[in-house]
Every structure is written in C-alpha cells, then in structure tokens.
Amino acid sequence: MTSGNTTAAPAGxxxxxxxxxxxxxxxxxxxxxxxNGYEATSVQQIAEQADTGVGTLxxxxxxxxxxxxxxxxxxxxxxxxxxFAQVDESSTYVDRICxxxxxxxxxxxxxxxxxxxxxxxxxxxxxxxNQSQETLKAAxxxxxxxxxxxxxxxxxxAETTAQALIGMVTMAVLGxxxxxxxxxxxxxxxxxxxxxxxxxxxxx
Numbered sequence: 457m458t459s460g461n462t463t464a465a466p467a468g469x470x471x472x473x474x475x476x477x478x479x480x481x482x483x484x485x486x487x488x489x490x491x492n493g494y495e496a497t498s499v500q501q502i503a504e505q506a507d508t509g510v511g512t513l514x515x516x517x518x519x520x521x522x523x524x525x526x527x528x529x530x531x532x533x534x535x536x537x538x539x540f541a542q543v544d545e546s547s548t549y550v551d552r553i554c555x556x557x558x559x560x561x562x563x564x565x566x567x568x569x570x571x572x573x574x575x576x577x578x579x580x581x582x583x584x585x586n587q588s589q590e591t592l593k594a595a596x597x598x599x600x601x602x603x604x605x606x607x608x609x610x611x612x613x614a615e616t617t618a619q620a621l622i623g624m625v626t627m628a629v630l631g632x633x634x635x636x637x638x639x640x641x642x643x644x645x646x647x648x649x650x651x652x653x654x655x656x657x658x659x660x
Contacts, residue, residue, distance in 0.1 A: 478516050480506040482530055485523045489570045494524060527570060532588055535563040549603025550656050554649045556596060557625045561645055564629045593618050603656070610658030621652060 484505035488497040499520050503513045517523045539559045543552050564571060596618035603609035625648060626632075631639030638644050 474516075477506070477508055477512065481508065481513055481516060481523065482526055486527050486531070486570070489524070489527060490567070493569050493572075494520075499523075524570070528567075528588065531563065531567050531570070532591075535559050538562075549599055549606065549608045550653055552599050553596065553603070553609075553621065553656060554652055556599065557621060557648065557652065558645060560592070560622065560625050561629045564626060568630070589622075592622055596622060600656075609656045612656070617655075624648065 481502060485497070485502045488501055488505060492501075497520075499513060500510055502520075502523065503510045506513070517526065539556055542555050542559075547555070593615065597614045600609060600612065600614040600617055604611055604614070628635045628644055628648060629639055631637060
C-alpha cells in the first residue's frame with residue numbers, strides 16, 4: 457500500500473529549499489546594498505553572493521528594484537519585531553512612542569545606503585514606499601490615540617503629531633536641512649526624546 461504522504465514530503469522539501477534560496481538572495485542583496493550602494497550592485501553580484509545563478513534569481517524576483525523592495529520590507533519587519541521585544545503591558549504610551557522613535561532612528565542608521573536608493577531614485581515606483589510610510593504613521597497615531605484615551609498623553613491631533621515625530625527623527629538622523637551636521641551627535645536622540653516627552657506630557 458502506498459502512503460498518502462509520498463508526494464507531500466518532497467513538495468515540503470522543495471518549498472523549504474525555495475524559501476532558503478529566496479532568503480539567501482535577500483540577505484546577499486542587503487549586504488551588498490549596504491556595502492556598495494544600490495546603483496553599484498549588480499544582479500550578477502547578488503546571485504554570486506547568494507550562491508545561485510542569475511536565471512534562478514530571476515525566478516524569484518523580476519528586477520533589482522523588486523529585490524530592493526523586498527529588502528526594505530524584511531528590514532521593516534525586523535524593526536517592528538525589535539520594537540515589540542522592548543515594550544510590554546507595563547510600558548507607558550509615552551515610553552512606547554519614545555521606544556518607537558529609537559527603533560526608527562536605528563532602522564535609518566542601519567539601512568542608510570539602502571534608504572538613499574529607495575527614496576532618491578527619480579521616477580521610481582513609490583507604491584511600497586508610501587505603504588511603509590502609511591503603516592508607520594498609522595502605528596504612531598494608534599499609540600498616541602490610545603495614550604490620550606488613557607490620560608497618559610496630552611490632547612493633541614494624533615495624525616499630525618505622528619507625522620511631526622516621524623519627520624523630526626527621520627530628518628535629524630539623516631542630517632537633512634537644519635539638522636545637517638548633527639546626524640552623528642551622540643546626544644541627538646536623547647535630546648529628541650526629552651523634547652518628545654515634554655510635548656506629549658503637555659509641559660511647556
């Protein structure tokens with residue numbers, strides 16, 4: 457009698473092998489984009505570092521830009537996981553906002569060259585970028601709203617405050633505009649957190 461699992465087992469191994477190959481491609485691209493930048497990295501280099509062929513790589517991703525989008529998605533997931541590992545039910549909502557800001561800052565610092573490629577290429581499809589920004593804004597807005605409902609955060613326009621906090625930490629860490637030259641200041645994040653705590657508590 458033939459077991460009903462004879463085809464399921466090989467299929468399962470195939471899916472695991474495909475998942476490992478895809479993960480290797482994303483990891484190789486992440487490493488190369490960080491080291492060399494997006495433009496200077498070729499699909500051939502990604503395939504070689506992932507120990508696979510260019511043809512195989514194109515079986516998983518249609519373009520280098522699609523690989524970049526997957527790198528950004530996976531890095532964002534890691535950042536969210538890091539946030540949830542640092543907060544629990546005892547964390548105040550002001551603490552949660554400040555933790556989220558530190559996670560955003562770390563994400564930007566760790567992926568600076570990748571993000572420059574993601575947001576700096578003219579004419580590039582912004583679909584995933586906009587989705588990521590909207591997800592982040594929604595997460596901050598939800599924290600602010602719940603914090604206000606519990607009386608832990610002063611009454612503020614949640615969405616505008618979320619945008620202001622995200623914009624502040626992003627531009628500061630990247631050294632954009634008036635923040636130029638302070639991106640490597642070791643006191644910067646502590647000062648931003650101090651300002652944020654006073655703002656959210658309603659202190660002048």
